[in-house]
Amino acid sequence: MSLKKVLTGNHAVSYGATSARVQVISAYPITPQTTIVELLSEIVAEGKLDAIFVNVESEHSAMSACIGASAAGARAFTATSAQGLALMHEMLHWAAGARLPIVMANVNRAMAPPWSIWTDQNDSLAQRDTGWMQFYTESNQEAYDYVILAYKVAEQVLLPTMLVLDAFVLSHTSEPVEIYDQEKVDEFLPPYEPKFVIEPGKPLGYGALAKPDTYMEFRYKMQRSMERAVKVIEEETKKFNDMFNRNYGLVEPYMMDDADYVIVTSGAMTSTARAAVHELREEGNKVGLLKMKTFRPFPFEKVREYLSGRKKVAVLDRNISFGHHGIFYEEIKSAMYQVEPKVPIHGYILGLGGRDVTKKDIKEIYEDLQKREELSEIVWKGVKL
Amino acid sequence: MDKGPIEFTDKVVKISSEKDLPEAPISQGFTLTNKTGSWRNVRPVLTEQNAPCQNACPLKVWVQSFIDLLTRGMPEKAALEILKNNPFPLLTRKLCKAKCEIACNRRKYDAPISIRELEGFVGNIGYEKGIFPERGEVLNKKVAVLGNSESVMSAAYFSFLYGMDVDLYTTNPFEGLELTKEEIEREKRRLQDMGIKIISKEAPLDELLNDYDAVITDTKEVENKLTFQTDNEKLYVVKPERKDFSRDLYFGKRAAKSVYQYLSGEGIQKDPPPPRSVSFNNIVLDYFEPAERIDKINTMEDAIKEGNRCFSCGHCNSCGNCYVFCPDAAISWENNLPVINYDYCKGCGICVNECPRNVLVLVPERG
Structure with missing residues (x-):
């Protein structure tokens, strides 16, 4: 029998890692991530999870320990946030380049300075090009589920995976979360069978020098694996949905069938947007919502499928690439470039540093979208000018 | 995969x-x-480079090598290494000026190695075990060595090692040195055990020159201080200076070498100057630590302890x-x-x- 527990997003992640039977956990505390590994350390100490918990002196070392553990064939897990993730940056490349299916929970937190502990996506999106898959979760249930799903996908395509949840909005807010029977999770996620293992007596050079005649081929393989991951995610999500009665996908549409206007969101603000869209629909507006669940690999086909033929699209970004635009906006716009007829896409920056995104904000964006003509202009929603 | x-x-x-x-x-x-x-x-x-001790030694004893053999637990091989160049290590222990210790690089670090003591202690092992260095190819040449000095005793020893048959005519071996009767008897016995025939009487030089292929003696004045050969190519004259015991032994060693070079047809050559030795500046001191010098070596434990102090300059x-x-x-x-x-x-x-x-x-x- 599965069990419903009232859990914070962070504890949902801890339960996810427990259900996934991770074998090595190495992490360094940082607000708002700390309670993930805090609970995990208790679970390990109580003997409820057969894992080694490695205390380290920094996030760089936490990722390094996970890399070593994963190379030795263990299912490795870590969690971090913002500055901690930034400190890991070098080792993120290493984990991906070495093709190690490590899973990490990143609690979205704004980068300092000015100092902030509240949510925004710049920390995780700054790691866009490291070769990690990225899933943006909307609820505590998703946070739990996607730890399990992440391992299932990562271990097939040999790429590390980051699941992302919003600081406080999810991390420290309690919701009912369904924890599955271990047997059922085991059926979905069998033990990790590494394809390459470092072990004594079996010499193997890991990540040694690749000269110019082979380096590019390894990069080609990584990109091919990312491309393949799109299919693997779709297949595994389908299996997961059937098994655990969920409705996940690469992207998730809401009231999209006949929508002229589409609002694109990611992360926890999607729930607010969903409520707003629902109300707008009741008022007779032909508006839909598209949630970006998977950011890497980028779901080109799904984005084109759902956004083609719409009158206008608003992309909401809780992040900014300074000197350019919102990052989801940029990427969606570029994915839609070859689609005819052209769909006008507008980008809105909002909610940075944990500023609340309200239903009212979403409705105002919808109003603005209808009248807005000029493309490529950054629209700052809620900034005090 | x-x-x-x-x-x-x-x-x-x-x-x-x-x-x-x-x-x-x-x-x-x-x-x-x-x-x-x-x-x-x-x-x-x-x-393989020379050490200052080795260069300073008139007999050119390969100090680094015998200390290395000793500290590796091969005292007999160490004794053999000494006996190749020093015919009487028990006498040098008593009489040598130990220029090696003056030259020792370790002197500049803490205190020189007790080389003279070590050499005597290890040499004694050779005596106890009756060890002799391997003799060179037998030449079938007969050499008479005539006299009582340490220089001719040394000449007899090395002539034999060079492969020549040696008759030693001596009436009072090691005459004039501060040695006990027992010490002299011990050395005499060793020369006999080695294969040298000792004849305890004087013999006229003319007769010897007739009967033998070469003669080494200390009964005349030295003519040639480099090779010790005289105008008569069969006659070699050495004499101790009594300034440095080991140098006096070297004279005999050098004379024996000249005789060998003459009789084997090689032709007599002067000793080349020794190659430059490893200097104190070449030693990487980070790998050493000060250790007290053991002045008198009485036990194997002392010997190894003192041997371990050696920088082993130029010798792996x-x-x-x-x-x-x-x-x-x-x-x-x-x-x-x-x-x-x-x-x-x-x-x-x-x-x-x-x-x-x-x-x-x-x-x-x-x-």
């Missing part, structure tokens, strides 16, 4: 497409194919630093010595820097 343990091979792995590569960047073979030795412009070379004593520090694992260890694999040695010079005793040196690559 897992191909199991990779064989150590220098076979080149051909990569013609991405399909030949595994998903993860793991080794497909070994870097042995990449002979990094071609990058080198200087090469480390294992040398298998400390293993080069092996440990080589960043390219280009040094292997064979028969207790480093062997440098020049296929992979990049000539970084770390082994040379870390060799405490200047055994490894860097030389430019030619061409």
Whole structure:
């Protein structure tokens, strides 16, 4: 029998890692991530999870320990946030380049300075090009589920995976979360069978020098694996949905069938947007919502499928690439470039540093979208000018 | 996909497409194919160099080598090494001026090694075990050695080692030295045990020159201080100066060598000057620590303790630093010595820097 527990997003992640039977956990505390590994350390100490918990002196070392553990064939897990993730940056490349299916929970937190502990996506999106898959979760249930799903996908395509949840909005807010029977999770996620293992007596050079005649081929393989991951995610999500009665996908549409206007969101603000869209629909507006669940690999086909033929699209970004635009906006716009007829896409920056995104904000964006003509202009929603 | 343990091979792995590569960047073979030795412009070379003690010794005793053998637990081999160059280590223990200890590099660090004591102590092991150095090829030449001085005793000893048959005419061996009767008897017995015929009477030089292929004596005045050959090419004259006991023994050694060079037809040659010795500045002091000198050596424990103080200047004593520090694992260890694999040695010079005793040196690559 599965069990419903009232859990914070962070504890949902801890339960996810427990259900996934991770074998090595190495992490360094940082607000708002700390309670993930805090609970995990208790679970390990109580003997409820057969894992080694490695205390380290920094996030760089936490990722390094996970890399070593994963190379030795263990299912490795870590969690971090913002500055901690930034400190890991070098080792993120290493984990991906070495093709190690490590899973990490990143609690979205704004980068300092000015100092902030509240949510925004710049920390995780700054790691866009490291070769990690990225899933943006909307609820505590998703946070739990996607730890399990992440391992299932990562271990097939040999790429590390980051699941992302919003600081406080999810991390420290309690919701009912369904924890599955271990047997059922085991059926979905069998033990990790590494394809390459470092072990004594079996010499193997890991990540040694690749000269110019082979380096590019390894990069080609990584990109091919990312491309393949799109299919693997779709297949595994389908299996997961059937098994655990969920409705996940690469992207998730809401009231999209006949929508002229589409609002694109990611992360926890999607729930607010969903409520707003629902109300707008009741008022007779032909508006839909598209949630970006998977950011890497980028779901080109799904984005084109759902956004083609719409009158206008608003992309909401809780992040900014300074000197350019919102990052989801940029990427969606570029994915839609070859689609005819052209769909006008507008980008809105909002909610940075944990500023609340309200239903009212979403409705105002919808109003603005209808009248807005000029493309490529950054629209700052809620900034005090 | 897992191909199991990779064989150590220098076979080149051909990569013609991405399909030949595994998903993860793991080794497909070994870097042995990449002979990094071609990058080198200087090469480390294992040398055997002279130590100051050795150069200072009139008899050129290979001090570093016998101390090394001793500390490795081979006292008999150590004794043999001494006896190759020093005919009477028990007498030098008592009478030698020990110029070796004046020259010893360790003097500049804390105190010189008790070489004279060590040499006597180890030499005594040779006496107790009846050890003699291996004799050179037998020449079938008869040499008469006439006289009582330490120089002619030494000449008899070395003439025999050079492969000549020796008759020693002596009435009062080691005459004029402060030695006990027992000490003199011991040395006499040893010369006999070695194979030298001792005839305890005087003989006229003319007769000896007729009866023998060569004669070494101290009964005349020295004419030639370099080779000790006289105008009569069969006659060699040595005489102790009584300034330095070992130097007086060297005279006999040198005369025996001249006789050998004459009788074997090689032709008499002067001794070349010894090569430059390793200086104190060449010693890497980081690998040593001060230790008290043991002035009198009475036990094997003392001997080894004192032997361990030796810098072993210019002589590899298998400390293993080069092996440990080589960043390219280009040094292997064979028969207790480093062997440098020049296929992979990049000539970084770390082994040379870390060799405490200047055994490894860097030389430019030619061409």
